Amino acid sequence: MSNIDIKSVNTIRTLSADGIEKAKSGHPGLPLGSAPIAYELFAHHMKHNPKNPGWKNRDRFILSAGHGSMLLYSLFHLFGYGDLSLEDLKSFRQLDSKTPGHPEYGHTIGVEATTGPLGAGMGMAVGMAMAEAHMESVFNKDGFDIVDHYTYVLGGDGCMMEGISSEAFSLAGTLGLSKLIVFYDSNGISIEGSTDIAFTENVVDRMKAFGFQTIEVEDGNDTAAIGKAIEEAKADKSRPSFIKINTIIGYGAGKKQGTAGVHGEPLGSEALAALKTGFGFDPEKSFDVDVDVYENFKAINEKNAKLEEEWNERFKEYASKYPQEAKDWDNYHSEINTALIDNEEFWSWDDAPAATRNISGSIINRLKDIFPNLVGGSADLSPSNKTEMKSVGYMSKDDFSGRNIHFGVREFAMTAITNGIVLHGGLRAYCATFFVFSDYTKPMARLSALMNIPTIFVFTHDSIGVGEDGPTHEPIEQLAMLRSLPNFNTFRPADARETIAAWYAAMSSKSTPTAIVLTRQNLPQLNGSGKKALNGGYIIKEASKNTPDMILIASGSEVSLAVDAAVELENDGISTRVVSMPCMDIFENQSKEYKEEVLPRAVRNRVAIEALSGFGWDKYTGLDGRVLSMNSFGASAPQDLLFKKFGFTKENVVSLAKEVFNQ
Incomplete structure (x- = not known):
């Protein structure tokens, strides 16, 4: 040296x-x-x-x-x-x-x-290396290692x-x-x-x-x-x-060199002087x-600087010889085109009941044809998470051109790796697992939010609807956990159009990660759902009066339950509005006027319904309202029996609403 x-x-x-x-x-x-x-x-x-x-x-x-x-x-x-x-x-x-x-x-x-x-950082480095290998396979041509x-x-x-x-x-x-x-x-x-x-x-x-x-x-x-x-x-x-x-911690720091004392505290004047003198x-x-x-x-x-200048010259030659690939390169590195908002075909869905995880799988395969730079995978659960992109292969040691990723049963590293792929640039990326295992992803999801990067999380089997697998697989507190993260959008869609909205929001996000939380069980397609879900919360069923007597608020699989209960309440003379709340995070960022329009302060009779922890719902139900939620870890049984056991039935919602109305 x-x-x-x-x-x-x-x-x-x-x-x-x-x-x-x-x-x-x-x-x-x-x-x-x-x-x-x-x-x-x-x-x-x-x-x-x-x-x-x-x-x-x-x-x-x-x-x-x-x-x-x-x-x-x-x-x-x-x-x-x-x-x-x-x-x-x-x-x-x-x-x-x-x-x-x-x-x-x-x-x-x-x-x-x-x-x-x-x-x-180790996990994110692996993600960056995977992104580099994939981009190599897509863009490098004979003589041009772009x-x-x-x-x-x-x-x-x-x-x-x-x-x-x-x-x-x-x-x-x-x-x-x-x-x-x-x-x-x-x-x-x-x-x-x-x-x-x-x-x-x-x-x-x-x-x-x-x-x-x-x-x-x-x-x-x-x-x-x-x-x-x-x-x-x-x-x-x-x-x-x-x-x-093999290094010496605190090398040169006098007596502190090689000791635990030099790890996490200033050297002090004596050791610092010894360091400089030495x-x-x-x-x-x-x-x-x-x-x-x-x-x-x-x-x-x-x-x-000359290395970059040489690369720039090579890229000019590359663009001349491979104009389509050069155009693709620019598209990979550009912001997501938001024209999807006006693409009616993208927003279309039939009326057949379907699990939102299945709907999400179909949406992913629509998106993969629109965005060739979309990559992603699951923690060994793609058949259950419905996250496989068809006909585009899997990344492997022998061929990195595939767009699907086998992460294996490694949720913690999976999330860090996905962050690394996004940080590398040029690619959009998602990862997936069962919602209950979002616990394993949380530390790296927090970094996604802290770094302001639009990593996408797909979480399926979203409630006690998991059923027979029992409490170890039934998420309860996880939704509240994700909702508590700053700069993190958590969607729990109620049907196909809300699921499409969730994916649209995720793909168009520039600086906020998104979690899309999905059901295993089939849900009905709801009248009134659609692009309004992009507001985070909206009126999905209006009451018979301009100022309703009651507001039912729900997310995901409980929205259809709220709609059914509202019909019966209306028949009993209680004018009832239903608000779907697929994403509290986005709703909170709406204007005061919009939030007042959806949840007018004058209407204090409110019931929130969600088959997970009720933590956080009180900001919408207030002192006079009630929350129908989970206060235990669930049980092992078929889903229909579980929803009945824990009170997620039309009859119980109607009864609870009447208690609030008559108090």
């Missing part, structure tokens, strides 16, 4: 330590130990252009160990990503700064994924302990994702001390078992060995690569970068 390389690595270290020290908060251990890995990769092996961080054929890098975010910020400053200044580094972890405590996608230019929950980039991810012991990484890497090995390269910062230290207290497995052997090429670098400061390992990883065209690099820096100066270091990074940028 040249003197300027050594100085550049140590500048990354001191900038990171200074930022954490000034914030009096942060994790210096990883940046100090892993700076040589990051520098060697970004400076000598990675294809990227900080002046155009969105270059579509750039290599991707994810810091899965997001607590080491100052490593990224120091790199981004030196490379010039988004004009991240020294002042920004000085504002680390401060309100409204560009340098939050963990990397946030869309907040800091250069960050490819929001990471913080350990292992999440899609040709790597996905790199760096994580530590915590990432390897979390189960999501094993789920994701098992699939990555099965698919032979040869352009996925994983760096394992192996320093043997966690917050509580040596990793030996809880983590003694042979990680390299585990990765071999998953189907990875494994490489080990004995000294994490040996950039030549790190560089050799990267090139060796690139040379393997049939397997993903796992590079274990690396040849003035201990009295903070955020100190010499001119020759800036010049070094500038020269690297000029080299990388």
Whole structure:
């Protein structure tokens, strides 16, 4: 390693330590130990252009160990990503700064994924590598490798302990994702001390078992060995690569080096001075970068800018020789065409009763012909979730052109991988499982919402209607859980047209993920349903009076029950309006005037009906209303018996409504 390389690595270290020290908060251990890995990769092996961080054929890098975010910020400053200044580094972890405590996608230019929950970045990296492989199969032609980039991810012991990484890497090995390269910062230290207290497995052997090429670098400061390992990883065209690099946590930090104390707290003045002195820096100066270091990074940028210029020239030739493919490329990367709103054929459905999961399956197969960049799959449940796109094949190690994905029974990793596919760009993606198992998807669904990306979730078997499988498979609290997420739209459609509306909303969303929650059992097609469902809540059956005596509110399979009950209430002289509420999240964003029109404050006699937890419905029923919902985990029996047992019958709804009306 040249003197300027050594100085550049140590500048990354001191900038990171200074930022954490000034914030009096942060994790210096990883940046100090892993700076040589990051520098060697970004400076000598990675294809990227900080002046155009969105270059579509750039290599991707994810810091899965997001607590080491100052490593990224120091790199981004030196490379010039988004004009991240020294002042920004000085504002680390401060309100409204560009340098939050963990990397946030869309907040800091250069960050490819929001990471913080350990292992999440590993799963998203697998998704990005899958997206790259699929795009390669679609667009690359003889002599024109328009899609040709790597996905790199760096994580530590915590990432390897979390189960999501094993789920994701098992699939990555099965698919032979040869352009996925994983760096394992192996320093043997966690917050509580040596990793030996809880983590003694042979990680390299585990990765071999998953189907990875494994490489080990004995000294994490040996950039030549790190560089050799990267090139060796690139040379393997049939397997993903796992590079274990033995590092010293908090390298250079005096007595704190190699201890748990350097993981998650500032170095303190004594250790920080020792660090700077040891690396040849003035201990009295903070955020100190010499001119020759800036010049070094500038020269690297000029080299990388030429790589993009060469790619741009190749793409011009490609577009000339393959004009249709070039047009498709632009379409893949453009925003979703919202012309579907006026496509009556898309919104059409016959009157036969049908399970909304079956309807959704038909809609997916309509969409797959309209959007060739739609990919997705299920956690080994596609026959039940109805998520298979017909006649477009499955992604496999031998052929990545398929648009269906076999995720296997891996809900946690499935969701992270789907996020990674969306983050990569060019593709829209959905994932699916039974609704009760949305619990396994929740942490990564939360990241979807936090990152403002339109990942799509298909959840079937949506209530006690699951029946004989019993309480372990009957979702109760899951709908309330998803509705509680900010920036997350949860649809529970009542019939075909509401299901079509849910898919339209999901496909046209630019920055909000969508969950579509569907029935196993058949439901009737309802008069009055349709595009109004895009408002989240709407009047599906009007009362006989301008100002109704009663409002019944329901979602999904309970809307038809509410309509039937309203007919009987009307016959008994109680003027009753029925409001379908397929998506509370979208309804809450409507104007005050619209919400007043649908749910007038003057009508306080209200009953909400939903065969799941009643949590959250009180905001619509108020002090005078009632909620018919589940207050237990259900039971094992045929669905008709369960709905009767728990009171989801016309007779019980009518009785409950009359109690409210007569109180």
